[in-house]
Amino acid sequence: MPVDPLHSAPRTQRAAPSPGGPSTEGAPTAAGTDAVEVRRSARRRRTVSAYREGDRTVVLIPARMSDAEEKRWVGVMLDRLAAQESKRILGDAELAERAGRLSAQYLDGRARPATVRWVTNQNTRWGSCTPAEGSIRLSHRLKGMPEYVVDYVLLHELAHLLVPGHGPAFWRLLEAYPRTERARGYLEGVVAAGRLPHLPAARSE
Template sequence: MSAEPVSPASRSHPLGSRATAVEVRRSARRRRTVSAYREGNRTIVLIPARMSAAEEQRWVAVMLDKLAAQESKRMLGDDELAERAAWLSEQYLDGRARPDTVRWVTNQNTRWGSCTPAEGSIRLSHRLQGMPEYVVDYVLLHELAHLLVPGHGPRFWALLEAYPRTERARGYLEGVVAAARLPCLPTARDGRGGQREER
């Protein structure tokens, strides 16, 4: 297979301070599909050779999010969640937010996370499991910020300004909530014996 590597980009890993290298490989044989996999401490993204630089950038972000979501389903227990919280606090809050406990809970169905500053405890809804890592990071950072500022005033939102994916994560969560409110659409036979969705 002919592949034309593009200069690797570096991306910071959420569970530690090491950087994960991203290597993009272009292939003339690949027409439409994009795939990605981990190889040691690198992420390899395979794309069609004809993709523009903008398309490449977009697809690299999409594939990194997909891999992260798969990995968070498999490995993100309470201990890893606490590690991630410590990392986020160091990166975005100068290490000032130091929770005593960080854990997943199954009894939060109307909120994504909660925090009790007096106890130093943070709880994340199990519904976040499997969502892209930047979404989980945003909710964790949101709750960490509440350890420093209890309400949602200007001081609180100023703490989240440093996180570059705040708006994207909030949009993702709003989309999940909106999708849950949509009625289930019936399917109709398409005349060939298959199923098709009504749009």
């Protein structure tokens, strides 16, 4: 997989928490840039949980958890919540409409697919496209994943309608999308967790 030169979505600096006390971390969620409050508990031994509270997300973790573990679990729980909240599955027509909006927002409307649809026979990649036909296909395995992940795969294939390979020109097309690295990390995490076989980067046909 080629190196993605994009930056992670911006995060505000987290203040060091007092022992056993809460810490607040500004981290983007799938719905926007809601704040994240991390609450440490000496009574909590191993479990981690999270819930929405107004315009912020509260993540509950054991007090002994390291800063690195806290950062990793905050990301995991944000993605789990986003997946749970993304219950409405887009149909093919809605998927095509979404692709049109993404093209207009990030590619100046230059990518104009003729068809965009879900497929169930695509188990070795997340998405594919045929530039000559202007067709884009997304694996049904993406259904139920956070919207920003589906958007990334859509945008990835839209970019392939303009640039077939994964060279610098291709990745420059995706620079405007702020969640490329986060989406790639989510998909790589799914593979690493063993829920799916190893899937290579989406590619053109």
